[in-house]
Amino acid sequence: SPRKLEADVAIVGAGPVGLFAAFQCGMLGLSCALADVLEVPGGQCVALYPEKPIYDIPSRPSITGGGLIEALLEQVSPFNPAMLLGSRISDVAGKAGAFTLTNERGDSIAAKAIIVAAGAGAFGPNRPPLEGLEAYESTGAVQYFVKKRADFADKTIVVAGGGDSALDWALSLSEIAKHVYLLHRRDRFRGAPDTLARIEKRISEGKIEKVVPYQLSALQGEEGHLRQVEVKTLKGEARLLDADHLLPFYGLSTDLGPIALWGFNTERSSVPVNPATMETTTPGIYAIGDVAHYPGKMKLILQGFSEAAMATHAAYAVARPDEALRFEHSSNRSSRPGA
Numbered sequence: 210s211p212r213k214l215e216a217d218v219a220i221v222g223a224g225p226v227g228l229f230a231a232f233q234c235g236m237l238g239l240s241c242a243l244a245d246v247l248e249v250p251g252g253q254c255v256a257l258y259p260e261k262p263i264y265d266i267p268s269r270p271s272i273t274g275g276g277l278i279e280a281l282l283e284q285v286s287p288f289n290p291a292m293l294l295g296s297r298i299s300d301v302a303g304k305a306g307a308f309t310l311t312n313e314r315g316d317s318i319a320a321k322a323i324i325v326a327a328g329a330g331a332f333g334p335n336r337p338p339l340e341g342l343e344a345y346e347s348t349g350a351v352q353y354f355v356k357k358r359a360d361f362a363d364k365t366i367v368v369a370g371g372g373d374s375a376l377d378w379a380l381s382l383s384e385i386a387k388h389v390y391l392l393h394r395r396d397r398f399r400g401a402p403d404t405l406a407r408i409e410k411r412i413s414e415g416k417i418e419k420v421v422p423y424q425l426s427a428l429q430g431e432e433g434h435l436r437q438v439e440v441k442t443l444k445g446e447a448r449l450l451d452a453d454h455l456l457p458f459y460g461l462s463t464d465l466g467p468i469a470l471w472g473f474n475t476e477r478s479s480v481p482v483n484p485a486t487m488e489t490t491t492p493g494i495y496a497i498g499d500v501a502h503y504p505g506k507m508k509l510i511l512q513g514f515s516e517a518a519m520a521t522h523a524a525y526a527v528a529r530p531d532e533a534l535r536f537e538h539s540s541n542r543s544s545r546p547g548a
């Protein structure tokens with residue numbers, strides 16, 4: 210059943226900047242709920258470059274994208290913010306002091322103020338341009354994330370893509386599936402040498418069949434039940450693969466999507482804000498991090514951290530209209546947060 214959360218501040222986007230905003234809320238005594246379409250917090254750092262080192266986080270000479278998110282989660286953990294993951298926030302209604310946010314699963318957050326830390330927009334899979342695709346997505350015949358591996362036992366599966374996700378899932382599912390086709394538009398796969406060696410081994414055992422260089426061209430079946438996947442070479446030579454499932458792993462793309470419909474001004478891929486408060490054109494809604502724009506904006510994590518502090522201080526006046534916020538240094542506290 211849908212979850213109903215309540216918080217002083219709702220934060221849309223659990224990337225590095227949203228996570229630091231959650232910490233700042235905690236320091237000011239505001240409760241918060243973080244929402245993200247991804248199943249895990251971390252935004253671009255986790256979805257796009259978990260192993261890559263970053264060199265320009267103040268006081269961290271080198272830290273990986275994944276390492277930075279781990280540290281931010283540890284920093285915010287004493288405040289235990291609610292997290293609503295795995296579904297995109299689609300609707301925002303109400304006004305300052307009484308907003309309601311709803312995601313595509315039907316969960317909601319009632320909040321007094323909103324901080325939009327949505328980066329380049331919600332992450333979603335790159336979908337192949339195939340006719341009738343939605344019907345097959347709705348039945349689970351076509352999936353972009355393996356939610357339940359056991360569903361693929363004894364099935365015939367077409368795994369499409371040439372990167373790590375495609376290779377790792379082809380290997381993993383080949384242990385339980387009836388047959389796995391591994392489809393790629395090039396002759397070569399991009400993967401770690403060890404992974405490529407394991408793929409070759411499974412091919413020699415007859416568990417995986419390489420289908421290269423082919424591209425997806427059509428799906429055949431009825432009412433969302435897949436029977437065959439048609440693939441073609443660049444020259445147009447076609448092959449029909451019997452299949453129960455198609456799993457395309459073509460990476461992630463971002464889409465500002467519903468944010469443009471939430472009432473405040475947006476530009477093509479950003480939200481203009483007042484640089485003194487990070488407020489959007491709707492009172493009580495703030496935007497920070499990559500999604501926010503003002504003169505002098507740099508899309509850097511360190512600048513997003515500063516914006517998180519500014520937005521939470523401004524949001525305090527909306528969440529606690531009768532209380533004046535006394536500015537304090539964190540070092541003024543008698544103990545570490547949560548201790």
Ligand code: FAD
Pocket residue numbers: 221222223224225226227244245246247251252253254257258262263264265296297298299326327328329330331332467468497498499500508509510511513
């Ligand atoms: P994001 O990290 O983009 O997170 C936004 C989150 O919001 C996403 O998870 C998204 O799914 C979610 N979201 C959006 N809309 C919705 C919605 N409607 N409902 C639910 N969830 C939603 N920066 C540096 O400072 N230093 C570097 O060295 C550096 N290196 C980089 C290397 C690479 C390869 C890349 C791609 C980026 C790099 N960056 C670097 C940029 C940095 O990652 C971004 O500036 C940073 O991630 C922005 O953080 P954010 O929290 O604003 O947004």
